[in-house]
Amino acid sequence: MKRVKRLISLGLSLTFALSLVGCGNGADTSDANAQDTPSTGGNVVKIGSLWPLTGGSATIGQQHADGAEAAIKEINANGGIKSMDGAQIELVVADTQTAADQASVACERLITDDDVSLIIGAYNSTCCISASEVAQKYSIPFISQGGVATDVTERGYDYVYRINNTATFDVQEMIVALDEVCKEYNLDTLTYALIYENTDWGSDNARIWKELADERGWTCVLDEPVTNGQADMTSQVLKIKESGADVCNVSFYTDDAIVFANAMYANQVDLPYGIWSVGGGWQDSAFYESVSPEVYEYTFVQEDWDMSGVQNKEWIKEVAQQCKDTYGYEMSSFFAQGWTAAYVAYYALESAGTTDAEALRDAIANLNIQNSDEERALLSGYSAIVFDEKGQNTFGGGPTGGTIVQYQNSEPVALYPAEHSSGGTAVLPIPAFSER
Incomplete structure (x- = not known):
């Protein structure tokens, strides 16, 4: 079943149970900047989750959305955004329809109607390019995941970042x-x-x-x-x-x-x-x-990932099993990318301690997430996530990526x-x- 433009309330009650670890990355744990966003769940921060849920890339987009959902469930169960007084994260999932013009429309609605603090997505290169143009116009951080076209990070935009590799x-x-x-x-x-x-x-x-x-x-x-x-x-x-x-x-x-x-x-x-x-x-x-x-x-x-991770890391093996049990398919690079994008968004919020767009942008720019046995963000297998001055993850690929x-x-x-x-x-x- 395709889940289009839905609001997923992700509370502490889970059907996706994973062993949890504390949040690292040196984030500020003070609650001075806690946001009190109106919501039925109390302190809530909204993240836009923008993927192709219909059209030619629908099954791929759904796997990205599933990975992001699973990661946010784990993050919320582990105490939410600690620097914001345990604020929970809600994903607002929107559909690009595998079309660049629709990606732009969906991205604008996430910003103007749903009031999301940042956006992750949108798989197809043309959709990543068009949607990120909208995010840049509104000065909302956009974390691109999936699209490999060179132009995603070559336009001089300061609110656009790409986790994954380039073409x-x-x-x-x-x-x-x-x-x-x-x-x-x-x-x-x-x-x-x-x-x-x-x-x-x-x-x-x-x-x-x-x-x-x-x-x-x-x-x-x-x-x-x-x-x-x-x-x-x-x-x-x-x-x-x-x-x-x-x-x-x-x-x-x-x-x-x-x-x-x-x-x-x-x-x-x-x-x-x-x-x-x-x-x-x-x-x-x-x-x-x-x-x-x-x-x-x-x-x-x-x-687009290190396929040996399932054999080499116990926690990845656990997530793979949960993916199979919860979503009914073997874990893929797309699920892993959605998971990683959600964790990067979380780390940015944890580090910034606020939903202020400029502070979030700077927090993303300064992230340094290293792959280790304890670090659960890098399900995709990259050795690290560190963005350069153009917004490209410098560890996002290469001959051994x-x-x-x-x-x-x-x-x-x-x-x-x-x-x-x-x-x-x-x-x-x-x-x-x-x-x-």
């Missing part, structure tokens, strides 16, 4: 993994095809891939932008087949990813070194529920980098369809 980091992770493939299989060069949705996200990914690939002497044999929402991509995948590419780099959201993958399978397009997806639809459980396993077998996917997996026997096997590997090996060259 450059995403592509670097795949290119560095392919460097390892080239070494292992004694490949002097590669030929590659680019196919991508033609908004900021896909176009950025393709541009950066081409720049890094050209530095290595690889040859581009196809550069194919695609308009979102096509019902059939047979003509595009036949171009890939005719190109003779070794590798295909893909950037599509869920609906388009389904259409593309089915077309690749239907036309038996063989790529000896695989499809390499920049996350997007291939990170969405709805994709895997909609296509047959043979459609995505051997595909490489760039995941995420995980490259290959689907083998319908399951993701973590391969690159070595720090995130589950100990498996890549299946390469990939068997032709006629040999499977």
Whole structure:
């Protein structure tokens, strides 16, 4: 069930029970600046939670919203905002409808109608860009999570911050993994095809891939932008087949990813070194529920988190189990991103001790959240969250920021980098369809 534009009262009574730890990060614990916002719950601070809950990215947006909800439940159960006399946090959840213009409208309503103190969101790059423009206009802090387009933090805005990686980091992770493939299989060069949705996200990914690939002497044999929402991509995948590419780099959201993958399978397009997806639809459980396993077998996917965390940290294992029990799906990078965004918002409020927008902006700018066994904010696995002068988390990615997996026997096997590997090996060259 999609929960659109709802107000979630998050009190001390929980259905999502987790072991709790004290709030760290050196926050001021005085109550001198406690806000007495009118609400049925007493001291309450509102945070806008802005995600695509309908449209092409709906299942992805819902996972972000679930992660944020789960984190806020834990924070409230642990005493709320201690520097504001234990104020509880309420999430006001709004829907971008997976559309940039609707993201702007929803963001403005959160600010003018719902009186939120700051906003987290909004996954799609175009939505992050448009919504954050509104937040900047109203001088309300906007913590971007999900959108990787360069422009999110390149416009000189002082109320906009991004936790996650940029498109450059995403592509670097795949290119560095392919460097390892080239070494292992004694490949002097590669030929590659680019196919991508033609908004900021896909176009950025393709541009950066081409720049890094050209530095290595690889040859581009196809550069194919695609308009979102096509019902059939047979003509595009036949171009890939005719190109003779070794590798295909893909950037599509869920609906388009389904259409593309089915077309690749239907036309038996063989790529000896695989499809390499920049996350997007291939990170969405709805994709895997909609296509047959043979459609995505051997595909490489760039995941925006450290997938080894579930195995390596007991508290992450607990959260993963609670995600499964409460929301009915395996914890994903999207759930982790929503959780982390909510915790960053909480830390900013705890540090500022007030809902004053300028004080919150400065508090976000000065956050220094380090990953440790005790720190529960970094479910996404980043080594730290420290923002630079442009508002970009300087630890938001890079060649070791995420995980490259290959689907083998319908399951993701973590391969690159070595720090995130589950100990498996890549299946390469990939068997032709006629040999499977």
